[in-house]
Amino acid sequence: MSRGVQLKTPDQLLVMRRAGLVVAEVHAAVLEAAAPGVTTGELDAVGRDILARHGAGSSFLNYGAAWGYPPYPGVACISVNDEVVHGIPGDRVLVEGDLVSYDFGAIIDGWHGDAAITFGVGSLSSDDQRLSDVTRESLWAGIGAARLGGRVTDISHAIEKSIRGRRERYGILKDYTGHGIGSEMHQAPDVPNVGRPGRGPRIEPGLVLAVEPMVTLGSAIGVTLDDEWTVVTKDGSHAAHWEHTITVTDRGLWVLTALDGGEAELTARGLPFGPLAD
Numbered sequence: 001m002s003r004g005v006q007l008k009t010p011d012q013l014l015v016m017r018r019a020g021l022v023v024a025e026v027h028a029a030v031l032e033a034a035a036p037g038v039t040t041g042e043l044d045a046v047g048r049d050i051l052a053r054h055g056a057g058s059s060f061l062n063y064g065a066a067w068g069y070p071p072y073p074g075v076a077c078i079s080v081n082d083e084v085v086h087g088i089p090g091d092r093v094l095v096e097g098d099l100v101s102y103d104f105g106a107i108i109d110g111w112h113g114d115a116a117i118t119f120g121v122g123s124l125s126s127d128d129q130r131l132s133d134v135t136r137e138s139l140w141a142g143i144g145a146a147r148l149g150g151r152v153t154d155i156s157h158a159i160e161k162s163i164r165g166r167r168e169r170y171g172i173l174k175d176y177t178g179h180g181i182g183s184e185m186h187q188a189p190d191v192p193n194v195g196r197p198g199r200g201p202r203i204e205p206g207l208v209l210a211v212e213p214m215v216t217l218g219s220a221i222g223v224t225l226d227d228e229w230t231v232v233t234k235d236g237s238h239a240a241h242w243e244h245t246i247t248v249t250d251r252g253l254w255v256l257t258a259l260d261g262g263e264a265e266l267t268a269r270g271l272p273f274g275p276l277a278d
Contacts, residue, residue, distance in 0.1 A: 007206030019113035020256035044089035059105025152200035171220030212243030
């Protein structure tokens, strides 16, 4: 295993599963709460309330301060339409047809879970719905490519192949990647969303990865706004972001941030479902 890559014990994985379930609960609650007239700040409050209920910490709140960035002020990154990632929640009022990505992280006993969903406020345009669907499908393609003994870029290649194989042309962000996760939210190794297979660290028991394709209807270039956080597409095209925290056990794949551990999706794809205990 490459230097700096943290392998978790079975007990640590079980704690990360608890953090992942908090993230999954928040996502389910946000989908219920999102509607025209609701602000992004109110959706952030949904996450705050559930964290408090579980006695969990936020992976995102005040993030960046140690590196000289403005401390991130929310517990969620809520990105709307042309915002790709790191959208700051506030008084923005959501309207019918908005495309929203909700990225959320929770900490239980010092261990992190991190996942993102994309959804529509009311009805989405066909292009935006297709964008979200393609991005979600690429996430599961990437997850499905993870195997013990394989390499991290096997995931990257599967994500890229899933997106490039469409009749439409989509932009895949390269400057923002998935990552290792554990006792810190961002750890080695990076998990790019493009690349050749068979490269990077080997996938071993105890390796936990946040897999997160970020895809646009146009430009693959992101531009950071003056708030030093929000990343928008260079050409104003809409973006989608899907993410899960995963590990690979001796029994198969385990999606720590899915309510069912990923069982339904994995089984439907003929992939092995391998929780330690759930």
